[in-house]
Amino acid sequence: MTDKRRVLVRAVAGEFLVTFLFLFVVMSVGVNFRRANPTEADATLGGISTGFTAVALIYSFADVSGAHFNPAVTMGTIVTGKVSVKKGLWFIGIQLSASIMATLWLQVVFPPHRGFNASEIAVVDFGDKVVIGRAFAMEATLTFILVYVIFATAFETVDTNNKVLVKPVADGAQKSATVNPNGAGREVTQDASVGKNLTIYTTSANSKSGFAPLAIGLTLGFLCFLGGSVSGGAFNPARVFGPAIVTGNWNNHWVYWIG
Template identity: 30%
Template sequence: MPVSRIALGMREEATHPDALRAALAEFISTVIFVFAGQGSGMAFDKLTNGGASSPSGLVAASIAHAFALFVAVSVGANISGGHVNPAVTFGAFIGGNITLLRGILYWIAQLLGSVVACLLLKFVTGMPTSAFALSSDVSVWNAFVLEIVMTFGLVYTVYATAIDPKKGDLGIIAPLAIGLIVGANILVGGAFDGASMNPAVSFGPALVSWDWTNHWVYWAGPLIGGGLAGLVYELFFINRSHEQLPTTTDY
């Protein structure tokens, strides 16, 4: 069972050079992703005088996030695994692929990376960063379930292309698939709740703009979806009966 593989980690791990390098890689990858993703929406809004929420703005956001995540995962893959998302880290933890201590380091790095990216965007553009928000006809429970479903698909894709030991040498396929599923989900959920799928991506704009309206949805939904994906994939698709128990994500 995946739950039996959950590990807290050793105290020394919090200060181990490899863990700190991995956290730094997560920080940089998250800055890259949020700066490009959030910045694309701000740029489109400026060029179209408020058209970021239009159909063309949604397509632009989808493409920008897909490309940016492809790059962010690629540059971090060999160092930290390229999570760039607390929900991915949580899913990996639930599946026993990363320790709690290293996961906490990742979360801190991801949240800081998002905040720094939003502060940089606010400084260089002179524009405010907008927090994720629900459309007027969407309830918090609609958005909550939507975030669960979208994040489940994202983390399931991460497991299938990056964590599964049977994956073989997929090269750029893993980061490409991860970027594409996020881009596709934005086309689905962007008009309803912004399609976060990533608590860090929601946290940075919310903190910088100090707008916490319905912010819990963008934490609870992705974490539940990511955790469920980790459980389902580990339970039904990965056979570790003859493998040594891992302590960190290796992808």
């Protein structure tokens, strides 16, 4: 096996595991709460558990697969060229497979309750008296917020100040010197007649990705507080795919893919 293929296999396997774990935890929280309180839903519990789970898993798998666990995110990386089409399609296929496995595993660990099995409880659908147009708009909005935050933190860079000390040159009124703080070269001019060290500030493109898991996790958490009563608040096609496959309930399923 070539190194390139080995890296791809590792990434695909990692994406399967991170998607399975994320969806299993998210769906388990909902199922567990519904078993205890069959007539209520708790967005706060869902938001907190989703956010914490996302932070932990992104930190754990970011260097393995990128920890997408969402076909919408993977499609964004394909369109922007950050992931090859081949790798992206592998990721989407494995995410959907992980969704099915996570849903089936729910049925293994949670016994039927009051005539419903765990996979049926995990199905996502619209709220009461919600028309398709409103649900579509809500899903599109939530997905846009999530994908924007991911791209803004995990893939973008920010200019930050770097303090650079330049010593005076030995001769000449003015000499130029090239400084290279943190790999960012800047041409600066220093007046030797001053006879003192000169402090300047330069900028370099330092990655924001170190904060990405926290930002993405918090975003996933607060998005759970939004839209649940309208579209069900999935903002992840993989979240709805597994339960739809296992239960055969495809009601309004296309909205979660197109939105």
